[in-house]
Amino acid sequence: MIARLWIVLLVLLAPPAFAQGFAGLGTTAEGFALPDPDTTFDFPQDHLPHEGFRIEWWYLTATLSGADGLDYGLQWTLFRTALGQGADQGWRSPHVWLGHAGMTTPDRHFAAEKIARGGIGQAGVTSGPFDAWIDDWRMLSTDNSLNALRLTAGEGDWGYDVALQAQGPLIAHGAEGYSVKSPTGQASHYYSQPFYTVSGRLNLPEGPVEVTGQAWLDREWSSQPLAEDQSGWDWFSLSFDSGDKLMAFRLRDGGAGFRSGTWITALGEAQPLGDDQIVTTPLAHAQVAGREVPVHWRLEVPSRGVSVEVRALNPQSWMGLSIAYWEGPVQVTGSHTGRGYLEMTGYE
Amino acid sequence: MLKIDTVTKSYDTGAQHHRVLQGVSLHLAAGEALALTGESGSGKSTLLHLAAALDGFDSGEITLNGAAYSGLDDRGRAQLRRETLALVFQQFSLVPSLTVGDNILFHARLAGRPDPAWAAEVTRRLGLSDLTGRWPEALSGGQQQRVAIARAIAARPQLLLADEPTGNLDEDTATRVLDLMLELVRETGTALWLVTHSEAVAQRVGRRVHLSGGVLA
Amino acid sequence: MTRVAWGALISHWRRQPLQLVTLILGLALATALWSAVQAINAEARASYARASEQLATGTQAIIDRPGGGIALATYAQMRRDGWNVAPVLQGRIVLEGRQVTIVGIDVLTHPAAAVTGETPDLTESFLAEGRLFARPDLIARLSGVPDLPPLQANAAVPPGELWTDISVAERLLGQTGQLSHLLVLDPIDAGDLAPGLRLRVEEGNDTVQLTRSFHLNLTAFGFLAFGVGLFIVHGAIGLAFEQRRALFRTLRALGVPLRRLMLVLSIELLGLAVVAGALGLVLGHLVAAALLPDVAATLRGLYGAEVDGALALRPAWVLAGLAMALGGAVVAGTGALAKLRRLPILAGATVVVWAENAGLGSRRQAMAGVALAVLGVIALALFDGLVAGFALLAGLLLGAALCLPLCLSLMLRLGHSAASGPVAQWVWADARAQLPGLSLALMALMLALATNVGVSTMVSSFRLTFTGWLDQRLAAELYVTARDDAQGAEIEAWLAPRVQAVLPIRSAGDRLNGQPATIFGIIEHQTYRDHWPLLQADPAVWARIEAGEGVLINEQLAYRQDLWLGDQVTLAGQSMPVVGVYSDYGNPNPQAIIGMDTLLQLYGDVPNYRFGLRVPPAQVDAVRAELAERFDLPPGGLRANTEVKQVSKAVFENTFVVTGALNALTLGVAGFAILTSLLTLWTSRLPQIAPVWSLGLTRRTIALVELGRSLMLAAFTALIAVPVGLGLAWVLLNVINVEAFGWRLPMFLFPRDWALLTGLALIAAALAAGWPAWRVARVPPAMLLKVFANDR
Numbered sequence A: 001m002i003a004r005l006w007i008v009l010l011v012l013l014a015p016p017a018f019a020q021g022f023a024g025l026g027t028t029a030e031g032f033a034l035p036d037p038d039t040t041f042d043f044p045q046d047h048l049p050h051e052g053f054r055i056e057w058w059y060l061t062a063t064l065s066g067a068d069g070l071d072y073g074l075q076w077t078l079f080r081t082a083l084g085q086g087a088d089q090g091w092r093s094p095h096v097w098l099g100h101a102g103m104t105t106p107d108r109h110f111a112a113e114k115i116a117r118g119g120i121g122q123a124g125v126t127s128g129p130f131d132a133w134i135d136d137w138r139m140l141s142t143d144n145s146l147n148a149l150r151l152t153a154g155e156g157d158w159g160y161d162v163a164l165q166a167q168g169p170l171i172a173h174g175a176e177g178y179s180v181k182s183p184t185g186q187a188s189h190y191y192s193q194p195f196y197t198v199s200g201r202l203n204l205p206e207g208p209v210e211v212t213g214q215a216w217l218d219r220e221w222s223s224q225p226l227a228e229d230q231s232g233w234d235w236f237s238l239s240f241d242s243g244d245k246l247m248a249f250r251l252r253d254g255g256a257g258f259r260s261g262t263w264i265t266a267l268g269e270a271q272p273l274g275d276d277q278i279v280t281t282p283l284a285h286a287q288v289a290g291r292e293v294p295v296h297w298r299l300e301v302p303s304r305g306v307s308v309e310v311r312a313l314n315p316q317s318w319m320g321l322s323i324a325y326w327e328g329p330v331q332v333t334g335s336h337t338g339r340g341y342l343e344m345t346g347y348e
Numbered sequence B: 001m002l003k004i005d006t007v008t009k010s011y012d013t014g015a016q017h018h019r020v021l022q023g024v025s026l027h028l029a030a031g032e033a034l035a036l037t038g039e040s041g042s043g044k045s046t047l048l049h050l051a052a053a054l055d056g057f058d059s060g061e062i063t064l065n066g067a068a069y070s071g072l073d074d075r076g077r078a079q080l081r082r083e084t085l086a087l088v089f090q091q092f093s094l095v096p097s098l099t100v101g102d103n104i105l106f107h108a109r110l111a112g113r114p115d116p117a118w119a120a121e122v123t124r125r126l127g128l129s130d131l132t133g134r135w136p137e138a139l140s141g142g143q144q145q146r147v148a149i150a151r152a153i154a155a156r157p158q159l160l161l162a163d164e165p166t167g168n169l170d171e172d173t174a175t176r177v178l179d180l181m182l183e184l185v186r187e188t189g190t191a192l193w194l195v196t197h198s199e200a201v202a203q204r205v206g207r208r209v210h211l212s213g214g215v216l217a
Numbered sequence C: 001m002t003r004v005a006w007g008a009l010i011s012h013w014r015r016q017p018l019q020l021v022t023l024i025l026g027l028a029l030a031t032a033l034w035s036a037v038q039a040i041n042a043e044a045r046a047s048y049a050r051a052s053e054q055l056a057t058g059t060q061a062i063i064d065r066p067g068g069g070i071a072l073a074t075y076a077q078m079r080r081d082g083w084n085v086a087p088v089l090q091g092r093i094v095l096e097g098r099q100v101t102i103v104g105i106d107v108l109t110h111p112a113a114a115v116t117g118e119t120p121d122l123t124e125s126f127l128a129e130g131r132l133f134a135r136p137d138l139i140a141r142l143s144g145v146p147d148l149p150p151l152q153a154n155a156a157v158p159p160g161e162l163w164t165d166i167s168v169a170e171r172l173l174g175q176t177g178q179l180s181h182l183l184v185l186d187p188i189d190a191g192d193l194a195p196g197l198r199l200r201v202e203e204g205n206d207t208v209q210l211t212r213s214f215h216l217n218l219t220a221f222g223f224l225a226f227g228v229g230l231f232i233v234h235g236a237i238g239l240a241f242e243q244r245r246a247l248f249r250t251l252r253a254l255g256v257p258l259r260r261l262m263l264v265l266s267i268e269l270l271g272l273a274v275v276a277g278a279l280g281l282v283l284g285h286l287v288a289a290a291l292l293p294d295v296a297a298t299l300r301g302l303y304g305a306e307v308d309g310a311l312a313l314r315p316a317w318v319l320a321g322l323a324m325a326l327g328g329a330v331v332a333g334t335g336a337l338a339k340l341r342r343l344p345i346l347a348g349a350t351v352v353v354w355a356e357n358a359g360l361g362s363r364r365q366a367m368a369g370v371a372l373a374v375l376g377v378i379a380l381a382l383f384d385g386l387v388a389g390f391a392l393l394a395g396l397l398l399g400a401a402l403c404l405p406l407c408l409s410l411m412l413r414l415g416h417s418a419a420s421g422p423v424a425q426w427v428w429a430d431a432r433a434q435l436p437g438l439s440l441a442l443m444a445l446m447l448a449l450a451t452n453v454g455v456s457t458m459v460s461s462f463r464l465t466f467t468g469w470l471d472q473r474l475a476a477e478l479y480v481t482a483r484d485d486a487q488g489a490e491i492e493a494w495l496a497p498r499v500q501a502v503l504p505i506r507s508a509g510d511r512l513n514g515q516p517a518t519i520f521g522i523i524e525h526q527t528y529r530d531h532w533p534l535l536q537a538d539p540a541v542w543a544r545i546e547a548g549e550g551v552l553i554n555e556q557l558a559y560r561q562d563l564w565l566g567d568q569v570t571l572a573g574q575s576m577p578v579v580g581v582y583s584d585y586g587n588p589n590p591q592a593i594i595g596m597d598t599l600l601q602l603y604g605d606v607p608n609y610r611f612g613l614r615v616p617p618a619q620v621d622a623v624r625a626e627l628a629e630r631f632d633l634p635p636g637g638l639r640a641n642t643e644v645k646q647v648s649k650a651v652f653e654n655t656f657v658v659t660g661a662l663n664a665l666t667l668g669v670a671g672f673a674i675l676t677s678l679l680t681l682w683t684s685r686l687p688q689i690a691p692v693w694s695l696g697l698t699r700r701t702i703a704l705v706e707l708g709r710s711l712m713l714a715a716f717t718a719l720i721a722v723p724v725g726l727g728l729a730w731v732l733l734n735v736i737n738v739e740a741f742g743w744r745l746p747m748f749l750f751p752r753d754w755a756l757l758t759g760l761a762l763i764a765a766a767l768a769a770g771w772p773a774w775r776v777a778r779v780p781p782a783m784l785l786k787v788f789a790n791d792r
């Protein structure tokens, strides 16, 4: 019911954009602030909402190992969308918040969604300490940094409650956080904390499982991140057993698409990867929610000697929510081994 | 006692103006008996109805015991009918909701001079004794007519008007009824004016007038 | 041949157009009354159905805070604590002189958004500059109001409400940061609620429940209208056949076969029924449209249930109306055709024989009537419930109606035998002869009168009881409702030295035997001992309540669950004996009273912000003024018992406005039935009148006699209707009320009302008989004379 409503909402807000966009990633930005390559990050302030921008997210994924020996994954996402401008509080606030939570086992995938008005305290991100929440889903820090977080979400008979501890620095993508998304210049501000270790508990319908693992937080805000002809993306965040990490995405369009990424060393040094440095090749598709989705990839970064196969832990990791997309943990084999998360949007 | 003086009467039936009586004059004394004859449709019943103060006339005058009809209002006429006159119609003059017995007594009581003994005698002499508990519509035409006659006589009117009182009766009964009427008239001093088609009846009554062309001859 | 028969039948109507008009009008009026009631009921039901469809689904639990709103922060915190609740900010404002309810919702959480969300515009507008959604009729009314957000028609919105986003509602209602209540979307445990908050479970079909009493009223009238209508239709058609008896005989004598004649007559009858039915629907629509605003006002005032002012053409009542006309015609026509079948070609049975036969028939009818009434009683003995109650009512009324002709004819016979003068004798005899032709109309009159007596006795008894009960129940001189517990405590402390007593009114919600109920706690005070209206009580009732040893329950609960003195009731898991039963009118739900200490012990710290004040009468105004000045009380937070009584009485009277109107209409229709019967009897009157006239009664006298006879028949009918009506009232008070509402009311007798009604019946009869009598007074002698010459 709410889902249907949200779709309606999005259709109304940006009718031409929805077909290509994701979570309100519209192609127009009337009156909203635009990403500026000269901006540098200012923490902890930039952990908080940037209300002048149209959309923004706090996006956390974790690859986990259970005490039962099985692999798991979880996702916690908070989106902010501005339906208009203005700093009104209370019910007149123009902001709408959307929460997505996912939890994946080798053979099951759980997904849930929450939606809330801004300005009334039902959802938001505040400091002192850093606190991001929508209803009873929460990402709470011990201080104003993102170094130590507690993460909770769930719905009905499933949920999770895990603690995160950052083991490395924050990583700025692109040019000091200015991440270009198309050859014509669409961009966003984008940084990550890919060095979390995780411990905690997953609540499965049949009972709790203690888990440990790694997590990756993405922070991104913009007003117009997609070009007119872009229809979706494939986004990889991989943590290799070597300690190095790779973020790579391909924005699909009518032609060759647009690739971009960041090579992150185990020590926390970031190296932007350009369009010509990344090769993504779908190897196998799975029938997911009535459509063909590539769940087996070859990913190559020749400049770093990377040639790996990326396989979904559970090919059916479908987030069948008001905005439907594929998001789940992956196994990495080949030149490097490791685990990571794959997000694929825009598969109709 | 009854005086009719150049009375005229016409009926309007749509476009037609039909003059039935064209100047009728007549005098009838108390205790006198008179027969009225005439062709069917000549206006006999009409004349009798006028004499009985049932309907208005166009011109002329009728007086009964010195009272002029034209000077009487509805109540006066009704009183006259109730107390002075009695009329036997050609047919259907009984009160349908009263029994034969009540019908016979009805007029006398209306006139304020009920006389059950006399009524019983009249009833007996008209051969109606067995019928008193019946409803009028359960009677034959002749029986109804006799009841009407009984009712009129039982009321002891000063003037008895009868419109073909024996028209529905067989000859024997008619003779008996007529005898009785004449006898009763004599006994009570009532004036009798009856309409008849029968030559025999007219002769028995004695004095007779004939209505033709709207005038009496 | 068929064409000849048609020609003859139609020429009859051409010569007697009045008969045709009265026949059609009679049928049409009966249909009109019936379909009007049906239309009103259907409209109201449809409104509730719409409302319950839109507002929520099934049982709706809400959280509110007695005496105040819920802070926005509280709501947000509840959401953060995992409560699945949706906020609503609701309030009333006056626009264009009409109260409208502003319902502010959050589309993102409100379940109704599922309904409204089907319309994309709706969602956009909630989040855009703001829009008000309302039904088209309300929008039409509000189109001229300045400074309103754009209005948008949406049939999904309940009548009388403006739905909008909470941000807009805040602006319109002039409040921010507050919510009226929260909808509970997932089941919760009331025990987990923060202090001050209250969980209320409202029955899903709340309005339907509450308005049941009202519709019961209307439905009863619908049945009555049906009954009266059937009698009228039957009468009208019966007379249409009687009138043409001679014609039928002639036609048959001329060789028209019986079957052909019956076929032709059936077709004619159906044609007439369709024409009259259609006319009746139009009339019924007019009547319903005229009454509906009153009904809507009553329902709004009483129950807050919104009913559209507009009347829609609904198949339900259109069909019901046509079925009434056609069914009535078929029933009446079958009887008449059966008679026609037996009609000999010769033998002119006329008025008196007809009357005699009718006499036989009336005995048979009366037997059937008695049987019907007995069946009604048996139904009540065998089955419980409302349906049995209605069966008894129907049996009683129909039975009485069927007995009426026999009763009247016995009365007339008695009068006849006692009559002395010749005119009187004729009058009685003639009345008896006329009775069969009038009996159906008189039955309709009897039904109308009996119902009037019955309903007015019930209403008046109820009013008397209710008024007395109000006096007892509202014993405190002043009633205060504070904004919240804090202000309540302040007021209580301030009042203590200034008044004789402060009686806290505190209550908790619970379920008693499965139904939502309110449990009140009372402190020890003489006021209760002196005034509380007890129907049944333990000798030491108050002492036991104060000691926490017992519970008082309301009459509704007592009847419904058959709980009486000494029975056990379970409150919050604790069983307690019933020590008394009290009357509690106007409240459909169970209620109980226990000692204050027990209440607090069982239900925790229930809100305490309402008080009854005992004040010496002379000081009421002073205390009131001081309270108003000193404390910022919510609107309506301070009321004198006199005001409350006034409002309650106004509400009470309002409930029965429509009842009164329908009563009057029914009586009017019954009066019209008498008129049509008399007019159709007209031609058969002349042969009755002419002989009497010829024997020396003036036409004036006869006209007066005619009038007098109708009055006499009406008076006799009224005489019989009064006891029948009292029986009806008894059933209403002791059976229907108990079943429907759970209270039994004492019956009071109001002879003045009966006199008034009898007067009304006589006026109706006089009006109905007036015209025919006037025609008698003016009939030309020639016409009367023709009787003596006409072949009948």
Ligand SMILES: Nc1ncnc2c1ncn2[C@@H]1O[C@H](COP(=O)(O)OP(=O)(O)OP(=O)(O)O)[C@@H](O)[C@H]1O
Pocket (backbone or CB within 6 Å): B011, B012, B013, B018, B020, B038, B039, B040, B041, B042, B043, B044, B045, B046, B047, C782, C786
């Ligand atoms: N009410 C009336 N309207 C019009 N014409 C009438 C009326 N009553 C009688 N007539 C006409 O008046 C004339 C006289 O009628 P009336 O009944 O007096 O005749 P009658 O001599 O008594 O005939 P019969 O011997 O057949 O009884 C007739 O031509 C009749 O048609």
Ligand SMILES: [Mg+2]
Pocket (backbone or CB within 6 Å): B044, B045, B046, B090, B163
């Ligand atoms: Mg004649």
